[in-house]
Structures are given as structure tokens and as C-alpha cells.
Amino acid sequence: MLKQVAEGVLTHESEFLQSNAVVVQGKAGVLLIDPGITSDEMAALANDLHALGQSVVVGFSTHPHWDHLLWHARFGEAPRYGTARCAADIRAFLSGAHWKDDIAEELPPEIEVPLDLLGLITGLPAEAREIPWDGPKVRIIEHQAHAVGHAALLIEERRVLVAGDMLSDVLIPMLDVSAADPIEDYLAALRLIEGVADDIKVFIPGHGSVGDANQLRARIEQDRAYVQALRDGGDGGGSDDPRLSAPLNKDWLPGVHEWQRQQIAKKREHDGPPA
Numbered sequence: 001m002l003k004q005v006a007e008g009v010l011t012h013e014s015e016f017l018q019s020n021a022v023v024v025q026g027k028a029g030v031l032l033i034d035p036g037i038t039s040d041e042m043a044a045l046a047n048d049l050h051a052l053g054q055s056v057v058v059g060f061s062t063h064p065h066w067d068h069l070l071w072h073a074r075f076g077e078a079p080r081y082g083t084a085r086c087a088a089d090i091r092a093f094l095s096g097a098h099w100k101d102d103i104a105e106e107l108p109p110e111i112e113v114p115l116d117l118l119g120l121i122t123g124l125p126a127e128a129r130e131i132p133w134d135g136p137k138v139r140i141i142e143h144q145a146h147a148v149g150h151a152a153l154l155i156e157e158r159r160v161l162v163a164g165d166m167l168s169d170v171l172i173p174m175l176d177v178s179a180a181d182p183i184e185d186y187l188a189a190l191r192l193i194e195g196v197a198d199d200i201k202v203f204i205p206g207h208g209s210v211g212d213a214n215q216l217r218a219r220i221e222q223d224r225a226y227v228q229a230l231r232d233g234g235d236g237g238g239s240d241d242p243r244l245s246a247p248l249n250k251d252w253l254p255g256v257h258e259w260q261r262q263q264i265a266k267k268r269e270h271d272g273p274p275a
């Protein structure tokens with residue numbers, strides 16, 4: 001089920017929202033990033049790794065949303081990391097009494113998602129610049145765009161960017177509207193990624209299609225255009241984004257867009273126009 005996208009970098013795309021799990025080959029095992037969604041697919045991934053003679057030596061979650069925080073017992077007990085902010089956020093979420101019910105509400109009934117090991121990650125020190133492991137250097141590019149403590153990962157020698165929930169061809173940018181300035185946060189994050197774009201040959205979004213260097217530039221532009229339209233308001237405020245009418249998500253994504261539009265409009269009324 002695993003597909004190689006660069007030397008030593010493999011992905012698996014889930015049926016749920018085209019979520020991408022990423023496997024990076026190290027010296028003594030693999031780094032597993034955002035492992036997947038359903039029990040079956042994670043077990044199949046564990047089988048594939050077993051067949052390759054590989055075990056998971058470290059895990060990483062790009063951000064504190066449930067679909068990036070799952071784990072399967074068959075991956076074993078490797079340390080699992082996220083940024084310090086990511087780990088603190090999920091710790092707070094898991095301390096609530098009803099978090100499983102909250103997640104269940106978001107889940108389509110036909111998929112089986114194991115919640116027992118969800119979010120059991122350790123925060124890396126705030127100053128950590130790379131994932132501690134015995135494998136190719138994986139640089140942490142932390143920013144505040146889609147979720148608190150969101151991290152993109154740059155596997156420098158492979159020239160691969162793991163983008164987390166940005167740069168998707170199937171989902172619009174989803175802003176962290178709880179932040180003080182979600183629009184500027186998102187634009188700043190896009191600039192940060194643009195700043196390393198010359199070093200990237202392949203990028204893997206959290207949801208949707210893997211792309212090459214040209215597609216990376218195009219997706220940065222597409223995300224930026226959407227966020228700017230949202231900022232500037234106007235008629236649809238980004239409602240012409242082609243991702244809103246893509247067949248897979250057209251039944252629910254426009255609702256998310258509408259909600260974001262209202263949230264940003266409310267903030268604009270409250271804070272005044274952007275500087």
C-alpha cells in the first residue's frame with residue numbers, strides 16, 4: 001500500500017479525506033508522520049513495514065487535530081513527538097471528560113478509528129529545530145496557521161516537504177480562527193514555506209495529492225489567493241476557489257468556507273480593517 005515519492009520517503013493515502021501518512025527511512029527503522037485514520041489501514045501499514053523488515057523508531061504529529069494524532073498498537077512503543085505547543089494543546093484537549101464524544105461527532109459512522117492511543121505525544125523543546133532520530137535530518141518549520149503548534153517538516157537531503165494541513169489541492173486553507181490574527185498567521189506561514197521552496201522537489205500535503213516543485217508554487221499562490229480574498233471580504237470572500245466545488249467535498253466544504261467568512265467578518269468588525 002505504500003508508495004515511494006522520493007528516495008527513502010513513502011506515503012499512504014487514506015480513504016478518509018485523502019489523508020497522507022508519511023514514512024521516512026532511517027538507519028535503524030522509520031519515522032512515521034501522521035500515521036493514518038482507520039484501524040485497518042494502520043494495521044496494513046504495519047504489515048507493509050514488517051514485510052520491508054522495518055520497525056517504527058519514532059512518530060511525529062504535525063498538529064493537534066485528531067486525524068493527525070492517531071496510532072496503532074502494532075506500530076509499537078516508539079517515542080511520539082509534536083511541537084511543544086502541539087503537545088500542550090492536545091494534553092489540554094485530552095484532559096476534558098468528553099473528548100471521545102467530541103471526536104465521534106466528526107466521524108463518519110462507516111469508519112473504525114481507534115482512539116485509545118490518540119494524542120499520546122511528547123512535546124519537543126520549544127527551541128528544537130529538528131526531529132531527534134537516527135536518520136536524514138528532518139527540519140521542523142513551526143508556524144501558527146491552521147492550528148496551534150503546526151509544523152511543516154523539511155527532509156533536507158531528500159528535498160521533501162511534509163506540509164501538514166497546508167497546500168492541499170482538495171481542502172481550502174482552514175484558519176485557526178481562535179488566534180488573534182489568523183489571516184496574517186496564515187500568510188506568514190505561506191511566506192515561510194515559500195522561503196524554502198527552492199530546496200523542495202516534492203511536497204506532501206496532509207490531505208490530497210503529492211506535488212512537485214512547480215505545483216508547490218502554484219499551491220502557495222492558490223492558498224494565498226484564498227486567504228487574501230477571505231481577508232478582503234467582498235462578495236464571496238474566496239468562494240470561487242475551485243476546491244470548494246471539487247466532487248469529493250462539495251457537499252460540506254462550502255459550509256466551512258461560509259463559517260470562516262463569518263468568523264473573519266466578525267473579527268474585522270471588532271478589530272477594524274487589517275493594517
Ligand SMILES: [Zn+2]
Nearest residue numbers: 063065147165
Ligand atoms: Zn488539521
